[in-house]
Amino acid sequence: MTTVAPATAGMSPALLTDTLALTARHLRLMVRRPPSIMGGIVLPIIFAILFLTVFGRVMDRAGLDYPQYMMPAIVVQAAFFAAMSGSVWAAEDASSGMVERLRAMPIARPAPILSLLIGETVRSVVGCVVLIALGYAFGFRFSTGVLGVPAFLGIVIVATASICLPYLVLGYRLAAPEPAQALGGVIYFPLLLESTLFVPKDAYPGWLQPIVEYQPLSCVTEALRAVSTDGYSNVASTVGIAMLWMVGSLVVFGLLAPRVFGRVS
Template identity: 80%
Template sequence: MTAVTERAPVTARPALVADSVALTVRHLRLMMRRPASIVGGLVLPVIFAVLFLTVFGRVMDRAGLDYPQYMMPAIVIQSATFAAMSGSVWAAEDASSGMINRLRAMPIARPAPVFSLLIGETVRSVVGAIVLLALGYGFGFRFQTGPLGVLAFLGLVIVVTAAICLPYLVLGYRLADVEPTQALGGVIYFPLLLVSTLFVPKAAYPGWLQPVVEYQPLSCFAEALRAVSTDGYTDAAGTVGLALIWAAGLLVTFGIIAPRVFGRTS
């Protein structure tokens, strides 16, 4: 009788968490070796904060607005957006360099490369937020809501950064080219920045534009950070709830799209 050769069992697919952690470590190491990442994640937000608080601080104080208290959450959101645009560039580089093809040939979970970039950029954004808050204390920013406000603020930073980064990662993987990714990323960001409550209150805009300004995602994210850091904020629960709805919608929608875009990128 012919001997029957048993096939070796197929190796089980490594866990998503383990794959994501391994690739996150790779991403953080590469980030530390690239000075532009440190400049974009830490230095530029600090420069913006110093310029805005120095140039407009006294003017806003005369207008009755505690500008450091108003401004620091906006700079944190801006820092998160810089991290998102940086993540899109990393995704485009991986897609255009052949790194994605190498990863797809390996026995790793398909969402792991996307999650690793997401985690890495979120870590950078949180570190940047801590640096900005330390700077803000020098200009008069205070957590008026106590330790719980600090924890809620940092928790929101994590959620908001992930919600902003994920669409940009999808953009980078989809375009698979650094230059158009950078250009389109700016085209998406700057209109949202200019028509928002990040740097000026809603009342500064024409009446017909105010609903758009109030309910667009960047405004909702900034207002939520202000609500958890400043006492006496009107309808703080509703403001935070609206920001979480936006974040959940972005994460769910682009969380479904991201692995598919990664799988189709060549």
């Protein structure tokens, strides 16, 4: 007979064990799905090579060190790919009845959400390391010294979690993979196009520049540039603004995620 988890399951001391077990499941499934590897690692590599080879010389002639400018943007883009993949995983679990099975088991209530979040973050960090290695071949460097590397990776981890969590909420709420994937793109592309990921803010009309500069995607990307490029002005405030966006997302959607997960039927 199925044992129903008590209402206090979310406070279970087994939270870590449950989360790690479900994270291992998620990573195994991810490895068995080639599209997951494509979306998390291969596509960002293709984007990086295309941008750096096609636009690199043009931007160099314009006085912009394009590999140094572009690699943080590609890393943020890879985090968004991981987030959109996470929304599809969440939607599949919701539509297949997996969520109801997990809710009926004696496991910590936050564990399924945390496991998806950790799994996608792990994939994003692996992709980040691969992209940095590729970037070095094109001239990208951590000119800020040894401390720049852990600062960069730390921002990547927090950024990936803060981007993935809203997408997990979206996936659980829609409970259908195709709409989750489609709506994820609708959210992503306006943020991508109206940002400083690929071009400086000065390339936009004057009235649009404040929006472009302070939207979350731009702030995170600029924070990565600040900790990787020596001589970047206002490093502390740049990283601080990005952290406000990221922590705000984690708090808001961290409170919302268990509610949405609990209503999946």
